[in-house]
Amino acid sequence: MKINVEVDCTPEEARRAMGLPDFTPVHERYVAMLSESIEKGASPELMDALMRHWAPMGEAGMSFWRKMFETASRSG
Numbered sequence: 001m002k003i004n005v006e007v008d009c010t011p012e013e014a015r016r017a018m019g020l021p022d023f024t025p026v027h028e029r030y031v032a033m034l035s036e037s038i039e040k041g042a043s044p045e046l047m048d049a050l051m052r053h054w055a056p057m058g059e060a061g062m063s064f065w066r067k068m069f070e071t072a073s074r075s076g
Contacts, residue, residue, distance in 0.1 A: 007014075015022065037046060051065045 009017070034050075047069070051062055
C-alpha cells in the first residue's frame with residue numbers, strides 16, 4: 001500500500017513546523033558584509049578566501065572558479 005501526503009506551506013512555515021532555528025538575521029548580516037566588501041573593491045586575497053570556502057571540491061573546485069573569474073575579467 002502506498003500513501004502520499006502533500007503539504008502546502010511556505011519555507012518559513014515548514015521551518016517552524018520542524019522546529020528549526022531562524023537564521024534570517026545571521027544570513028542578512030552575512031549578505032550585508034559581503035555586499036560591503038564587494039562595493040569597496042574586493043581584493044584578490046578576499047576573493048580567493050571566499051572561493052576556498054565556497055568551493056565544494058577542494059582544489060579542483062578552486063581551479064574551476066579561478067579560471068572562470070580570469071576569463072570573465074579578460075573579456076570585461
